[in-house]
Structure formats: structure tokens, C-alpha cells
Amino acid sequence: MVSKKSYEEKWGPHSHCVICGNAIPEGEKYCSDICKKKYEEELKKASRQQKISYIFIVAMGALLVAMFLLPYLFGQ
Template sequence: MTKAPSHKHCIVCGKTIDDAETFCDEVCESKYRSAQRRQTLFFLVFIGLLILMLIVPVILKAPQG
């Protein structure tokens, strides 16, 4: 069995790339950055909703008067 030369794989599509690279081309890098932004946005929305779920009941239960 022969050994393959040292290499890595693109983290988006899995194509073989050089060791110094992370993506095979600009399209994969763009897809990755877009997915990261979307994931960050969803996380922030989730945290915001969680905070609202914890704070709104406290505000509504506050004694009036």
C-alpha cells in the first residue's frame, strides 16, 4: 500500500487541498462564512428569546400599585 502525499480536505466540500489551505476556492470560503454568520444570528436570537422568556414573567408578576 502506498502513502498519499501530505494533504488536507476542504472543510466545506471535502476536495483535496494543500496543507497550508483551508478551502479549495472562494466559493467554498464564501459558503462557510455565510453559514457562520447564519449560525451566529440564530444563536443571538435564541439568547434574546431565552432572556425574554425569563424576564417577561417577572415583569408581569410585579405588584401593581
């Protein structure tokens, strides 16, 4: 019979694969090279999206500043 407690005792402190959730040695991130590749692809995708949202925020900031400055430039 395998209860959750004996599972913990058998494996001791351990981590879980960030992709599929398999139990892996503590300090590891993935259970296999396949999951590692998947994770790295996710990271690449996320950093690409971050870059896009960063550009978007900068553009919105510039627009906001322009809207504040325009009355000063043309108002008087």
C-alpha cells in the same frame, strides 16, 4: 491502481474542505474562494441564529424570574 493507503502516502497529512470535503493542504479550511464564501455565509447565518436564540433565552429567563417574583409582589 489507487488505494486509500497510497492516497494518504501521496498527500501526507492533509485537511478536507469544510464545504465540499476535497483534500486540501493541512491547516487550510477551504479548497477555493467559492467554498470560502459559502463557509462565511454559513457563519453569518449561524451567528444571526445564535443572536435570535440568545434573545429568546433571555426573554424566557426574564419571564421565569417575573413568575417567581409576582407572588412575592402581589401575594402578601
